[in-house]
Amino acid sequence: MNLFIFLAIWAFLWYIPIPPTRSRWRKRNRIISLLLGLFLFLIIQHFKTPLSIFIYLLVFLRSFFALIEAAFTLKPLGFENSESHYHYPRRFPWKISAKIRAKLIAMFFVIYFLAASTLMAYGQIQRVNNASYFNSFIQTASGLPFNTEIPDNMVRLVTEELAISIARRHMSEFGSNTQVLGCHITKTPEGELVWVAVIGSTNVIAENYVKGFIIIDATEPQMPPKILRNEFTVGEGLWWDHNVHFRSYMNNMMKSYGIAYITWDFTTNNTVYVVARYNVGFDLIKRYETPMVYDSQGNLYDQAETLSEVPYWITQVYDENWLEGMINEMGCFRRDEGFDYWAGGFLWIIPPSRDRFQMTEDTRYIVDPETKDVVALVCVN
Numbered sequence: 001m002n003l004f005i006f007l008a009i010w011a012f013l014w015y016i017p018i019p020p021t022r023s024r025w026r027k028r029n030r031i032i033s034l035l036l037g038l039f040l041f042l043i044i045q046h047f048k049t050p051l052s053i054f055i056y057l058l059v060f061l062r063s064f065f066a067l068i069e070a071a072f073t074l075k076p077l078g079f080e081n082s083e084s085h086y087h088y089p090r091r092f093p094w095k096i097s098a099k100i101r102a103k104l105i106a107m108f109f110v111i112y113f114l115a116a117s118t119l120m121a122y123g124q125i126q127r128v129n130n131a132s133y134f135n136s137f138i139q140t141a142s143g144l145p146f147n148t149e150i151p152d153n154m155v156r157l158v159t160e161e162l163a164i165s166i167a168r169r170h171m172s173e174f175g176s177n178t179q180v181l182g183c184h185i186t187k188t189p190e191g192e193l194v195w196v197a198v199i200g201s202t203n204v205i206a207e208n209y210v211k212g213f214i215i216i217d218a219t220e221p222q223m224p225p226k227i228l229r230n231e232f233t234v235g236e237g238l239w240w241d242h243n244v245h246f247r248s249y250m251n252n253m254m255k256s257y258g259i260a261y262i263t264w265d266f267t268t269n270n271t272v273y274v275v276a277r278y279n280v281g282f283d284l285i286k287r288y289e290t291p292m293v294y295d296s297q298g299n300l301y302d303q304a305e306t307l308s309e310v311p312y313w314i315t316q317v318y319d320e321n322w323l324e325g326m327i328n329e330m331g332c333f334r335r336d337e338g339f340d341y342w343a344g345g346f347l348w349i350i351p352p353s354r355d356r357f358q359m360t361e362d363t364r365y366i367v368d369p370e371t372k373d374v375v376a377l378v379c380v381n
Contacts, residue, residue, distance in 0.1 A: 001051055003250045010041050010058060018066040033065065048245065050280040051254045060116055067112060071105045124341070126284040127329055131339045133285055134326040145377070148369040156193060156366055158218045160185075166225055167197030167214040173227050174211040177202045181210065181237035184261035185218055185365050186315045187374050189269055193218040193367050196262045198235055208242045210235035213262055213271070230271055234298040236260050248275050248292060255279050255289055258319025266313040271296065276319035286326065291317055315374040320363050327378055331357040357381060 014037025015030055044057060158166075164183050171178045181198040188194055195216040201207035210232035217223035234244040241247045248257045260275045273294040279287045290310055293301035304310045310317050333339040335353035345352030357380045364377045 001253055003045065003253050006051070006054070006253060007041060010037060013058065013062055014038070017069075018062065029069070033069070036065065037062070045249075048249045048253075048257060050256045052280050052282045052284070054253065055282075056119065060112075060119070063112060067105070067108050070108075123284050128333050128339050128341050129283070130286055130326065131330040131333045133287065134330050135339070137288060145375070146368055146370050150366070150369045153219055154193065154367045154369060156185075156218045156364075158195060158216060158221050160195070162221065163195035163197060163216045163218070166216050166221075167195075167199070170214055170225055170227065171197075171199050173214075174199050174229075178211065179237075181235055182260070184259065184316075185374070186261060186263040187313075187367065188215075189264050189266050189313075191367075191372055193374070198237075198262060200235060200237060204237065204239045204242075208239050209233050210238070228271070230296065232271075232273060232294075232296045232298075234273055234294050242298075244273055244275055244294060247298070248277070256286075256319075256322075258321050259316060261316060263315055264313060265293075265311070267311075272301070274314055274316070276316060276322075278319055278322045286322060288318065288322070312373075316365070316376070318376070320376075323376065324359060324363060324378070327359060327380065331359070331380060 011034060015034045017030065017033075040061060044054060049057070160183055164180055167180050167183065171180065178199055179202050181200045183195055183197045185193065185195050195218050197214040197216065199211050199214060200209070201211065212230055213228040215226040215228055217225075234242055234247055236244060238244070241250060244260045245257050248255070255277045256279070258276045258278070260273060262271055263274055264270070265272050275292045275294070277289045277291060279289045281287065288307070290304040290307065291314055292303065293311075293314070295301070307317065330339070333341060333343045334355040334357065335343045336355060340353065342350045343353040343356055359378060360381045361379045364379075365374055366377055367373070368375045
């Protein structure tokens, strides 16, 4: 769903009174409700919240404020002025006593609290199902990931911090008032492991585009970097729809968008922007989605439907945060051959599982000496 279509639905639901009332829709409280809803929308969309969670937040936030509003607008019995026959607009067409009103409001708040607690408990339970999904998604094998010794010219010696430092020393090639918008590792068409630093203006509103890239050899810190003057209309750290994450989210907010990086289309040798993503369903399971690819003009490549259809030149097919999060979920709930929410133990009643594991280091991307592919190496213990 498009972000602005959902914004229209969100604004409508915050503007109309819930439950219905006979009062004018131009009243001040309706305008205040609308402005409050729009303010909450801006906060939630800032985190690029997927549609499923956005709808859950819509239901619970709107219900909560509807209860607050109803608590202050319900009128007690005998409110009407019988002499003038003038009736103030009420939220309900019937009259209730103050005692019944208090009980009714309390009952609705209890129901709301139970519903919210149930959803939070459901989210915790689904963490186990996330672990089960990821376990079925991956293929397990024993032994070393590869048996061939990594050649010296393929050992990654340059860290991300060092690559950014090198890029900052050379970004004056693109003029003054420039900055590093992002820096990610990938592989060139020649098979070299490199860091690609994305260079843009410090004033992205005035110069809302990527000015070019600095290519740093990831295996040789002393190698002079290469300057690639290739402008992109989309990229990290840019403003509004030129921001590659917001552009993707604005067009389809049903997905979650993670790492975005520059690489090469080996069939044309053109640089492209790749955005990794995953899908969060209404069951709160985080399922893998194939990455998106943008050209320099911000146009999308044809979307791969399955993992096997992803082009071989896309070096990072998984979002790093999704990958690390799912590994931690799988390790946290591991017990024997399955998964258990109480794998960590509970008091003296449930013993902790000895099959649990956790990541000991961040994800490291290296070149497999046998396949020459860039692979993610995750160490667990």
